[in-house]
Amino acid sequence: MYLLGCDIGCSSVKVSIIDPESGEAIGVDCYPKEEAPIVAVHPGWAEQNPDDWWLYFEKAVVGALRKSGISGDEISAIGIAYQMHGLVMVDKNKNVIRPSIIWCDSRAVTYGERAFHAIGEEQCLSHLLNSPGNFTASKLAWVKEYEPENYRAIYKIMFPGDYIAMRLTGDIITTVPGLSEGIFWDFQTDTLSQDIFSYFGFSEDMIPTVVPTFGVQGELLSSVAAELGLKKGIPITYRAGDQINNALSLNVLNPGEVAATAGLSGVVYGVNSQLKCDPLSRVNTFAHVNHTKEQPRLGALLCVNGVGILNAWVKRTIAPAGFTYDQLNDLAATVPIGSGGVSILPFGNGAERMLQNKQIDCAVFGLNFNTHGAAHIARAAQEGIVFAFKYGMEIMGEMGIDIDVIRVCNSSMFQSPILKEALAGVTGTLIEVYDTSSAEGAAKAAGVGAGIYSSPQEAFASLRRLEEVEPNGLKADRYCGAFDVWKDCLNKMIGKS
Numbered sequence: 001m002y003l004l005g006c007d008i009g010c011s012s013v014k015v016s017i018i019d020p021e022s023g024e025a026i027g028v029d030c031y032p033k034e035e036a037p038i039v040a041v042h043p044g045w046a047e048q049n050p051d052d053w054w055l056y057f058e059k060a061v062v063g064a065l066r067k068s069g070i071s072g073d074e075i076s077a078i079g080i081a082y083q084m085h086g087l088v089m090v091d092k093n094k095n096v097i098r099p100s101i102i103w104c105d106s107r108a109v110t111y112g113e114r115a116f117h118a119i120g121e122e123q124c125l126s127h128l129l130n131s132p133g134n135f136t137a138s139k140l141a142w143v144k145e146y147e148p149e150n151y152r153a154i155y156k157i158m159f160p161g162d163y164i165a166m167r168l169t170g171d172i173i174t175t176v177p178g179l180s181e182g183i184f185w186d187f188q189t190d191t192l193s194q195d196i197f198s199y200f201g202f203s204e205d206m207i208p209t210v211v212p213t214f215g216v217q218g219e220l221l222s223s224v225a226a227e228l229g230l231k232k233g234i235p236i237t238y239r240a241g242d243q244i245n246n247a248l249s250l251n252v253l254n255p256g257e258v259a260a261t262a263g264l265s266g267v268v269y270g271v272n273s274q275l276k277c278d279p280l281s282r283v284n285t286f287a288h289v290n291h292t293k294e295q296p297r298l299g300a301l302l303c304v305n306g307v308g309i310l311n312a313w314v315k316r317t318i319a320p321a322g323f324t325y326d327q328l329n330d331l332a333a334t335v336p337i338g339s340g341g342v343s344i345l346p347f348g349n350g351a352e353r354m355l356q357n358k359q360i361d362c363a364v365f366g367l368n369f370n371t372h373g374a375a376h377i378a379r380a381a382q383e384g385i386v387f388a389f390k391y392g393m394e395i396m397g398e399m400g401i402d403i404d405v406i407r408v409c410n411s412s413m414f415q416s417p418i419l420k421e422a423l424a425g426v427t428g429t430l431i432e433v434y435d436t437s438s439a440e441g442a443a444k445a446a447g448v449g450a451g452i453y454s455s456p457q458e459a460f461a462s463l464r465r466l467e468e469v470e471p472n473g474l475k476a477d478r479y480c481g482a483f484d485v486w487k488d489c490l491n492k493m494i495g496k497s
Contacts, residue, residue, distance in 0.1 A: 007442060015027075023461075058228060087139045115199050136157075144202075159174065161241070178241065253457075272297075277399065282356060289456070387487070
């Protein structure tokens with residue numbers, strides 16, 4: 001008996017097969033091996049073909065099964081994690097009407113802004129816990145205006161994970177966390193938002209049947225089972241957006257627990273037990289996997305766009321050819337905390353929501369041509385990323401989110417000793433580093449939905465902690481001092497001082 005989890009990302013689809021007794025991954029694969037294409041017909045647009053996701057999923061499942069050495073008949077349940085905020089539209093024959101408008105597409109910003117003011121800022125923030133922003137509902141409004149024929153052909157709209165589940169089972173369903181990430185859900189009434197549907201003129205008939213996040217959500221079709229080398233009837237028992245799932249993968253379920261990621265962009269995801277949001281909508285709030293009306297669990301999601309992309313730019317620009325990221329980390333470690341007075345604002349990858357959608361671009365402060373070199377830039381970039389996280393965490397604190405522990409995966413930039421030490425120091429918080437992945441988390445969550453585990457706590461009890469990084473008193477003081485300098489630089493850039 002084994003569990004299969006997948007992560008439908010925009011760069012690739014990852015699949016993990018888990019032994020539920022040990023919690024260990026026995027087969028892992030991804031496809032494509034190179035980054036999947038994103039089509040940008042116009043500046044600011046970003047689209048992908050859902051049929052390509054399915055092709056990638058098929059190949060990754062076959063590869064993971066082959067590497068595991070088990071028979072497809074031994075898979076007991078399937079869990080799905082997926083890139084958030086994407087819009088998938090299908091007709092009555094369940095055919096895709098147009099390419100998916102994915103999370104990083106910005107064409108619908110003005111639709112969300114107009115809705116925010118027309119519905120009322122207080123009404124939106126108290127009921128939706130967000131501005132409609134550039135989320136899925138606004139993207140659908142764009143389609144309604146500019147592609148009326150496609151809009152009229154819609155039978156159901158879905159999120160990327162819902163589409164993969166539909167291909168597996170033939171059933172079109174979704175979840176409350178999914179609807180909340182699309183800004184379709186009213187947290188006060190615990191129903192679809194009448195404000196959104198009325199303002200945009202959407203029909204509720206377009207929304208799939210809503211099911212719990214955990215539990216049987218459909219069974220694998222015999223025709224699909226034959227294609228994948230699995231047995232028919234395997235239940236799909238879990239689905240969630242990638243950042244929500246990443247938090248679950250790190251056993252972040254309750255207030256005080258925070259998950260952080262540092263890939264191309266960076267995310268800090270904390271759990272709140274109150275229906276509260278940031279009044280300036282700098283932090284997004286969605287239903288977490290364990291949210292109920294009776295016991296609210298809201299995920300507050302802070303995003304910093306320029307994280308791994310900044311580090312990659314630094315490596316590409318200042319490091320010798322052939323330099324590895326480990327060597328870049330070693331170079332950065334040769335200069336002291338504070339980078340000799342150099343501060344870098346890591347905001348060169350588009351408009352930043354936590355800066356109220358300002359696009360200020362990356363900036364370097366305090367650079368002296370006579371005393372500073374590549375090592376100072378390398379360290380200042382990593383410290384700047386951490387300080388951006390800290391800046392966002394202060395906003396989360398204003399929302400009533402206390403941070404007791406920060407959990408991270410041992411991947412991407414969290415393999416850097418400086419990043420972990422700086423984050424622990426400037427926040428005064430314990431950092432726990434785990435050996436896991438989003439696809440593994442989706443597999444274990446499928447075990448919860450299938451009743452193999454009695455609870456998420458049992459499912460993730462087997463998480464392997466690799467490291468703990470505690471705040472060091474003297475170093476923490478230095479990081480806090482460097483953060484104060486960095487924050488002054490940011491305030492000058494955004495006109496707050």
